[in-house]
Amino acid sequence: MTRVLVVDDEPQIVRALRINLKARRYEVETAPDGASALHAAAHHRPDLVVLDLGLPDMEGVEVIRGLRGWTGVPIIVLSGRAGSADKVAALDAGADDYITKPFGVDELLARMRAVTRRAQPGDEAGPVITIGAHTVDFSTRTVTGGDHEVRLTPREWELLEHLARHPGKLLSQYHLLQRVWGPQYGTETNYLRQYMARLRRKLETDPARPRHLLTEPAMGYRFAP
Amino acid sequence: MTRVLVVDDEPQIVRALRINLKARRYEVETAPDGASALHAAAHHRPDLVVLDLGLPDMEGVEVIRGLRGWTGVPIIVLSGRAGSADKVAALDAGADDYITKPFGVDELLARMRAVTRRAQPGDEAGPVITIGAHTVDFSTRTVTGGDHEVRLTPREWELLEHLARHPGKLLSQYHLLQRVWGPQYGTETNYLRQYMARLRRKLETDPARPRHLLTEPAMGYRFAP
DNA sequence: CAGCCGCGTCAAAAACGCGTGAAGAAACCC
DNA sequence: GGGTTTCTTCACGCGTTTTTGACGCGGCTG
Numbered sequence: 001m002t003r004v005l006v007v008d009d010e011p012q013i014v015r016a017l018r019i020n021l022k023a024r025r026y027e028v029e030t031a032p033d034g035a036s037a038l039h040a041a042a043h044h045r046p047d048l049v050v051l052d053l054g055l056p057d058m059e060g061v062e063v064i065r066g067l068r069g070w071t072g073v074p075i076i077v078l079s080g081r082a083g084s085a086d087k088v089a090a091l092d093a094g095a096d097d098y099i100t101k102p103f104g105v106d107e108l109l110a111r112m113r114a115v116t117r118r119a120q121p122g123d124e125a126g127p128v129i130t131i132g133a134h135t136v137d138f139s140t141r142t143v144t145g146g147d148h149e150v151r152l153t154p155r156e157w158e159l160l161e162h163l164a165r166h167p168g169k170l171l172s173q174y175h176l177l178q179r180v181w182g183p184q185y186g187t188e189t190n191y192l193r194q195y196m197a198r199l200r201r202k203l204e205t206d207p208a209r210p211r212h213l214l215t216e217p218a219m220g221y222r223f224a225p
Numbered sequence: 226m227t228r229v230l231v232v233d234d235e236p237q238i239v240r241a242l243r244i245n246l247k248a249r250r251y252e253v254e255t256a257p258d259g260a261s262a263l264h265a266a267a268h269h270r271p272d273l274v275v276l277d278l279g280l281p282d283m284e285g286v287e288v289i290r291g292l293r294g295w296t297g298v299p300i301i302v303l304s305g306r307a308g309s310a311d312k313v314a315a316l317d318a319g320a321d322d323y324i325t326k327p328f329g330v331d332e333l334l335a336r337m338r339a340v341t342r343r344a345q346p347g348d349e350a351g352p353v354i355t356i357g358a359h360t361v362d363f364s365t366r367t368v369t370g371g372d373h374e375v376r377l378t379p380r381e382w383e384l385l386e387h388l389a390r391h392p393g394k395l396l397s398q399y400h401l402l403q404r405v406w407g408p409q410y411g412t413e414t415n416y417l418r419q420y421m422a423r424l425r426r427k428l429e430t431d432p433a434r435p436r437h438l439l440t441e442p443a444m445g446y447r448f449a450p
Numbered sequence: 451c452a453g454c455c456g457c458g459t460c461a462a463a464a465a466c467g468c469g470t471g472a473a474g475a476a477a478c479c480c
Numbered sequence: 481g482g483g484t485t486t487c488t489t490c491a492c493g494c495g496t497t498t499t500t501g502a503c504g505c506g507g508c509t510g
Contacts, residue, residue: 084329088331088335091338092335095339096340097322098336106309106312107312109313110312111316111323113316114316114317114321114322115321118321118340118343119343168365169364170366189467190468190489191487193467193468197468215468216366217379219366380498413499416499418456418457418458422457440457440458443456
């Protein structure tokens with residue numbers, strides 16, 4: 001189920017969107033201002049953000065930048081201002097689409113489908129990988145093969161997904177912490193050590209000498225297919 | 226350079242877009258109708274399609290479907306019709322964005338940047354250099370080729386990167402120390418001797434007679450491609 | 451031809467980062 | 481509400497990397 005974060009300070013719009021989106025089987029979170037939007041995004045990891053630019057506490061563009069600093073989640077901007085400069089600023093800050101009020105709900109829904117459709121497959125590299133004797137399917141979040149059943153916790157899934165999404169690429173500890181734990185993390189390398197060890201114990205045939213979940217000392221980690 | 230295919234049957238719009246896009250250093254192809262648009266897309270493989278819905282020969286949605294049958298190229302739709310149903314149909318057929326006329330060129334350009342930004346990261350090619358039998362990729366920080374695996378430490382990477390960034394240029398010891406070790410360093414030439422020797426041992430075919438990591442006595446070091 | 455400077459090399463000390471175990475805190479699920 | 485899973489936090493040992501010091505060789509210079 002797609003999680004949507006709706007950021008708007010006008011209760012009636014929030015309410016209307018919530019009803020409409022829930023009817024379409026979206027999972028809806030809401031935030032009334034920029035600060036709580038950034039917080040909610042870090043906490044709930046939405047698959048899509050619908051952002052009203054007229055927020056009480058900060059510039060909409062700042063919210064976009066705050067999100068883009070650590071996540072590539074699709075952002076659709078709602079705005080009462082139809083000016084060209086506003087649109088350009090928001091889009092160049094990292095927004096994926098810009099809709100001016102008043103707008104039709106049908107159109108918003110269609111644009112939501114469009115940006116999520118585009119964002120999904122960008123995470124390339126088929127949704128299944130193999131590590132040692134195990135086959136990992138990200139679409140169903142299941143691990144098959146191996147001697148006995150393997151279950152991964154949410155954090156473990158997220159970390160493994162980020163690694164597997166960029167096969168062969170070196171990902172810095174900071175980068176991984178930002179993406180998996182959230183924007184306020186970046187130096188807690190002990191978390192990474194902990195969870196990499198767990199993934200290796202669960203997936204690698206010889207956890208002491210990993211062949212797929214590799215450490216690049218002082219630099220980061222790498223997934224080798 | 227980004228290749229754009231502009232599909233429109235109104236010559237003045239095509240002309241205006243062509244001029245504007247060329248000024249922004251886009252490579253522009255044009256097609257006046259749906260059939261030739263599909264043909265041009267197959268032939269020229271554009272990175273982006275700007276598609277007017279009011280074509281003489283076929284429905285705009287059909288053009289989108291025809292493209293989506295075999296390519297994921299970003300599609301931005303231009304249309305005179307502002308109706309919600311039209312937008313939904315186009316977006317659900319596979320379009321990435323929908324702009325209603327009249328539109329500002331700035332907005333179109335911003336939306337073009339937004340959709341290409343999404344589509345880009347799939348096709349990236351990192352900067353690579355070759356030293357002896359080894360191929361060094363800085364984007365993934367990997368060394369391939371050669372007899373056995375080569376691993377570089379962070380300092381080694383940084384030093385090699387600074388050398389490779391200015392191929393053929395002479396870099397003084399002071400300059401390298403400042404860049405790699407930090408502003409408070411500049412006289413510790415023994416560090417450089419140490420690390421240059423290590424890089425040569427790891428990468429050069431004959432470390433005693435380096436062919437790429439060269440010493441310029443009393444002056445500095447040079448990377449020869 | 452002798453002296454000097456800079457470079458490559460070796461070796462050892464210091465610092466750093468990683469893996470691991472264990473335990474408390476928090477969240478979650480009946 | 482109790483029990484279990486999951487997450488966070490801390491500390492220690494070990495291997496690797498970095499730093500540091502010292503030595504010998506070779507070319508340039510006087």
